[in-house]
Amino acid sequence: MLAGVGLAATPGERTADTKAAALAAEATATYTKVSDWGTGFEGKWTVKNTGTTALNGWTINWTYPTGTKVTSAWDADVTNSGTTWTAKDKGWNANLAPGASVSFGFNGSGNGNPAECKLNGGSCDGGIPGDKPPSAPGTPTAGDITETGVKLTWTAATDDKGVKNYDVLRDGSKIATVTGLTYSDTGLKAGTDYAYTVQARDTADQTGPASGVRQVRTTGGGPGEPGDKVKMGYFTNWGVYQRNYHAKNLVTSGTAEKITHINYAFGNVQNGKCTIGDSFADYEKSYTADQSVDGVADTWDQPLRGNFNQLRKLKAKYPHIKILYSFGGWTWSGGFTEAMKNPAAFADSCHKLVEDPRWADVFDGIDLDWEYPNACGLTCDTSGPAVMKDMMQAFRTRFGNNNLVTAAITADGSDGGKIDKADYAGAAQYADWYNVMTYDFFGAWAAQGPTAPHSPLNSYSGIPQQGFNSDAAIQKLKAKGVAPKKLLLGIGFYGRGWTGVTQKEPGGTATGPAPGKYEPGIEDYKELKSRCPSNGTVAGTAYAHCGNQWWSYDTPATVGSKMSYAKKEGLGGSFVWELSGDTANGELITALSNGLK
Template sequence: MSTTTPLRTRFRTRAAAGLTALVVPLAAMVGLASPAQAATSATASYTKASDWGTGFEGKWTVKNTGTTTLSTWTVEWDFPAGTAVTSAWDADVTNSGNHWTAKNKSWGGNLAPGASVSFGFNGTGTGSPSGCKLNGGSCDGGSVPGDTPPTAPGTPSASTITDTSVKLSWTAATDDKGVKNYDVLRDGAKVATVTTPSYTDTGLSAGTDYSYSVQARDTADQTGPVSGARAVRTTGGGTDPGPGPGDQVKLGYFTEWGIYGRNYHVKNLDTSGSAAKITHINYSFGNVQGGKCTMGDSFAAIDKAYTADQSVDGKADTWDQPLRGNFNQLRKLKAKYPHIKVLWSFGGWTWSGGFTEAVKNPAAFADSCYKLVEDPRWADVFDGIDLDWEYPNACGLSCDTSGPAAFKNMMQAMRGKFGTNNLVTAAITADASAGGKIDATDYAGAAAYSDWYNVMTYDFFGAWAAKGPTAPHSPLTSYAGIPQAGFNSAEAIAKLKAQGVPAKKLLLGIGFYGRGWTGVTQKEPGGTATGAAAGTYESGIEDYKVLKTKCPANGTVAGTAYAHCGTDWWSYDTPATIGSKMSWAKGQGLGGAFFWEFSGDTANGELVTAINNGLK
């Protein structure tokens, strides 16, 4: 597929560019009447809401944590040379050199106990604020000058689990001036504050999954890092409506940036009925930079606040909960559908260029990925890692010359770090042409360390060849007149098997979208065109949910559908062709199927239903 530009990352630059949130804890809780009372009255915390390279958006939040009304506030901080505020809103911001001062607007200073207010600004430079003061005292958020925050408590253990309760206990945290108490977090939200390292949570629902972690607070009210997460399932209750763990893999990609223009959220997996019919979700994509796994769009992943109507469980996010965004919604989805496992996928078409540097030190790369995926704030959300390198020792958006062993070395290091209790998978090429991308890499050797491969059996042909010939982008088999030998699913699977990859470690790929041309007069494949057909987000590409009515299928070739309407020519899979492909996959002894991606399906998930029914 050397000429293709997969849909898998086409929308990244539109939806996710520059959305990088960074919460920066600043100095300790202070009082407003005098510095001596500073530990109990108010907090000020800073967040970098987004960063677009040449500038950024910052946000301060002031909260009244005292028992009397706050009538006015002033936040002061220092920026390093080269970092500055260029415009601000909801506060009056001035500076003297690198020292910045923000005062409340006339309408924003009066805060009742427990109330908060935020103001924001655009800035230039790369620095972070320091030396924060709130009404003359230090700001809360994680550190008091000269005072070390407490350590993380141990991961909670669970005992005496009933239909409605669970007893938790954990190893105590330490602090240079003493631990005051612990916040107990259930599914990321605080449910109790206790003074001893144990707590019994009650009022739970039978047969329900929960995730618990704890956080220590010292005598200055500083909070330390959150502990590891402990998953707990209460006894009793009904059964999970989804597929059992012994079923074939039915995996879908959830795109991080789909929450923007596409308005597709984790909740849609539930309301469409898809969550009950899949076994795995690949959350895409994390980036690969500087030899490490890094977060892609942190605002979408961990910071976006969901309202009650947008949330999986109908509960709104709060401003101060430890984890929000897609990760928290996935946590809620897993609580409702415990059979689902979630993997964090790294790379993709746009971000595969970083693998070349990363695989120079596979062990260090694997260590960085493990630390990110298993971060205590969201470790319970993920069940493993997926590596989407397009393509090892071959060319995609950029070319790699790491050698045929690089991919194997990477997967071996990942397995060594993530162990046998986590999934380690990869998306791989389906280019079965002679001397093509499958031939460039030791996929058989790497299979020993992989749970499975997502074979990208789509995007074989498309309107990057503007004048055609028209051809189905996801042919199951070859056919007379196919533009390129070896560009079909059957030959890709056959070549991987012949090289020694076990059939059960191969998943057949399905695209929930079509590729099309315009200026076409011929109904059958092989016609000439004048360019790419119009699409909602990009020329030459359209979701199945749109095409099924916009340009209904009126022919099939090589196991997939095509449609000629007006002068447009599209190819895409339908429930009927997916059913046939699933039968073929079972006949080949494959491990199951996967698809790119959820938002292309109809509101009632008819393509997911076809995969599920076809693999039963």
């Protein structure tokens, strides 16, 4: 209440209120919801000195509805009393010269829509007593809607002192300030829903109420958009060497027509940051015309070559494909523990790398392949169960809702196993989906056997370890509260095998790993289909006994049956590790694609 309005105001109260009014007229506090993932959000307040003298110190008070709260904050001290929240400067950011501004941010739970804001006791809009804020503009209309853009038009707001400009908000977050009555929003995703509102600002920078909401759905979509099954394959940067597998192989095999997403593997995690995994393969290797996706050779001076440029060309040829940059993997997961000591900084480093201007258009998001949070893989992590949720929340906050954020996760469904070690359910709210690694359950690391399929769909009599099968993992994740549509079933495009085996059926003894083209105990499907043809099935996958070798792997028939399982369970789709293991005509990816129709 301003001084003089209350009948019993004392001289001291009048002095304080007059000072508050003066401060309010010289500074503004503007709120932005940076991102919103349904159950939580990232918010930001910006304080601006709109006066002609220095502003010494600032305090913002606002209210949140019951159920909404701040969970962590930076660059301000944030406290609350009930539903009223208070943010004070940190000292080092207290003083603002005329025209200067400062921001602080926070994460929270709930809807994140504030009300009743005050800055240093006065209006957050910097309003002058007696100066009314502007009216609401008309509900915007939408035109020129394409796969990536829309043009918005609205009728003017009114104000007693004049309207200065308009804030355009998409899904509750300000995306632009314009002086006219139109705005063209670009860079959107095809087949996606957006909600737009507009707010007017007067000459004192007061904002009025928001307009009505205009819902817009961009055109297009196709495979990979909401409602469709994900058909994703990992493409490895090292495949360009000994394997001689390149982006063009996705075209010649027919694979590009049948997948919706590619995970490019791998980037490294070092010293708390995401880093390039192999610069030569990633963006330096030069391609000749006959090797290139579009038949055009690289030149020595072009700014981007290598896999990144070939994938760019692939997306131009097949615009339905989305590409994610995957970090970690078995060998490079050791860096996650250090990186997660500062999740926000880790996520920011990855965002800067994925969105590097040289290749930002190539990638549509990030995949995090940590093997394994709060458990052991090649290295062990003891960060605690919450670390998975903390990681996914930090990455969703930094990458926002217009990028994909996914994770490859364990399929250990045993009691007390790796799924039980981390909060995968809590983290799922921030993930678009999980790639459940339903393979490598058994292999020749157990050199003497028993022989067992490395990717069993379900349990069977004699299985060496209970809970080590695809269905056990899926059911455990669902029981913990992970939505089935956020789970992708993993398919290995390779087999695992033993040598020194005399028994045809699983459960036999062995003397060690069978020979493989690239490493012992593992071989691509394209080699095994003729080298050691399948002569039986167990637990939904194939096995083969040839000479003294025993192998297990998926065939087009078993892939088809696994896709039937994925549809029956309501899963979001399937993914493969990794694409170079398929035949030249894409036998396995065809079975996967057909099985998910």
